Amino acid sequence: MNDSGKHVVVVGGGFGGLWATRALASADVRITLIDRRNHHLFQPLLYQVATAGLSAPDIAAPLRHILRNQKNVEVRLGEVIGIDAAARTVALTDGDVVGYDYLLLASGATHAYFGHDEWADDAPGLKTLDDALHIRRRVLMAFERAEAADTDAERDAWLHFAVVGGGPTGVELAGTLAEIAHKTLRREFRRIDPAQARVRLIEAGPRVLASFPESLSDKARAQLQRLGVEVVTGTPVAGIDAQGYTLGAEFVRARTVLWAAGVAASKLGALLEAPRDRAGRVLVEPDLSVPGHPEIFVAGDLASVRQANGQPVPGVAPGAKQMGSYVARAIHARLSGRTLPPFRYVDYGNLATIGRRAAVVDLRGFKFSGFAAWAFWLAAHVFFLIGFRNRLILMLNWSWAYFTYQRHARIIFGGKESPGSSG
């Protein structure tokens, strides 16, 4: 380890933090990477864990393992609960205080309920592996409860799946739930027909995938409907409880409501005395540093950054990776007394998957959808997954799932929803 250099503390081992850390491999610095979890998570495939298509370890890799050969990094499992920008230290829950010369905050985002935190228990969101396994248990148990239901009304409530939020995550979840109901579970139940399940995607705005061109939103809607998803737009959800949800003025009985509507920046942003936007993202300088603190950087979903065209940099993996790499270059530059031109987001395109053979792709205006888009999405995700083994397993799993419609991870374990503890 190089103790003569500056000390860079990176908080968060997601795309932003990890890409910055790796890009500093040859820098004359020592780095401490702090994360609450021991793994980097390939978040674009998290919905596959939630819908039992992949196992948790298929889309995660231990941070220590990824960085084992980078000698100037120390990985530390822990949670930051305080930042003293004057003293240049961060405080951890275990009482330790860590000093820094440069600090990168890249702790990402979490789901948010727009002031309705009371909905959280009844409408789980999807940000971590634990969230994904929670949703998986809920969905699998819903079919079990439907099979055991005493009345038609009860059965229908267990077979109603509502996904709130028509962004990429909501679209992925709804499309996959429809496939589970119509294909995967075929022939497995004796009292219910899983294909009778209703999967509803609810978007308050006028269209799904609002970040895409309108023509692709229309395609996505058509593809969702072909998969068996009922798409409701232009109507916000006004209430959620354990029995169902309120849409407009109507209460709909549904025992499974999933939340894919709101995102808020990690609470770490609030520890800085810096201006933030409505979602809690830190309004950073053009070089991604915090106003008044050139030694503190923010990257990924915690940073509020504008593109040249005035649009915000979207909260997607390529954005976080580019910011992380930029911060590494900025630190490099500072160490050698140079300055860097402002961060500039390179938009390679936008893609979203909808389900089996259905996706939409927008590559700088070159738009396509359907099977070709789906194949493109597949290839991109296999390519960007970390680790050769994980890629191999992913391809094998997906080939298997494609031809058999099976989702091998339909195993209920953990949590209070598991049958062993709830009866």
Place this chain on the structure above:
Amino acid sequence: MNDSGKHVVVVGGGFGGLWATRALASADVRITLIDRRNHHLFQPLLYQVATAGLSAPDIAAPLRHILRNQKNVEVRLGEVIGIDAAARTVALTDGDVVGYDYLLLASGATHAYFGHDEWADDAPGLKTLDDALHIRRRVLMAFERAEAADTDAERDAWLHFAVVGGGPTGVELAGTLAEIAHKTLRREFRRIDPAQARVRLIEAGPRVLASFPESLSDKARAQLQRLGVEVVTGTPVAGIDAQGYTLGAEFVRARTVLWAAGVAASKLGALLEAPRDRAGRVLVEPDLSVPGHPEIFVAGDLASVRQANGQPVPGVAPGAKQMGSYVARAIHARLSGRTLPPFRYVDYGNLATIGRRAAVVDLRGFKFSGFAAWAFWLAAHVFFLIGFRNRLILMLNWSWAYFTYQRHARIIFGGKESPGSSG
């Protein structure tokens, strides 16, 4: 579904219950298979999930999926809490009461602490997927805590892994823990050297793998020591708490103690008014029925059965499968007015794995150990795993792990031991 036939209720979807159910596919009966969990678990590989070599779904398959094409079976998720042998009904936790003409109890065994239930929290055992994931978190977190330790004594306590019980599970766990410490984690930590971890296997009796011939116990001990495991025999553990364990008169600081010593039959046996052995197993008739209740059968780890040589049928998968199949044949025979000769266990041999390239095999007196035994063990376990996909994934995982020493499932999630919740 055939409603004219008799109703067979099978409790437990392990090897005993599942093999009985499948062997009744062509019988003129309808079957209700009740399990607290939604999956059949390939228990012989559970230690691999605990030691992060496999994902939970790799060794489990949904019971509904396995039985989807067997029309005379209904799978029911639920827990039996009462048996009324006079009325021929079982009661479930959800309040339902299910009648039967024939009942098969095959709910297996759980770990037991020989009257020391207070050890349970500090020395987790291994019977379910949740147990395995709990142990996985504990082991992975121990290395993290060692890395963060403030004193040498604290660090050493986190790096001391004690496995209590020298049977097959204890041997597997200890051998694999040693491999993790010496190989898998190499280069990943900056403050500790994981290879300094002490892995101790503690057996109260005179030798490990007591169910094997003495020569193989000696081989197993030598192979364990070669892998870096310290084997302690002839000394019982007298106490366990959160700080360590007492061996003889000495208290040893150790933050990770795993329990592989005691097994007790499932509590379901106690619901019958039938004689049971010390471990709670039901003393069944030669046809595996309960004394006085020819319509109630017991199979697998819940049954206490003697072989022709007076030895008990061991609590291994082949024993449970053979009992399950026998009960199916016995019900077949009863339905056609025949009787069957008594159950006879066919002992094809005994094998136990110890770790990388180390195992012992005893095939009816033909004994071998080392690499050949390990290859044989591997082939047998791949062969007996349910589902083509799972076999493929297993082979792929093991080839990968063999050449890289990596264990891909080293992902900490779930539970209160996970860093996100405990800091």
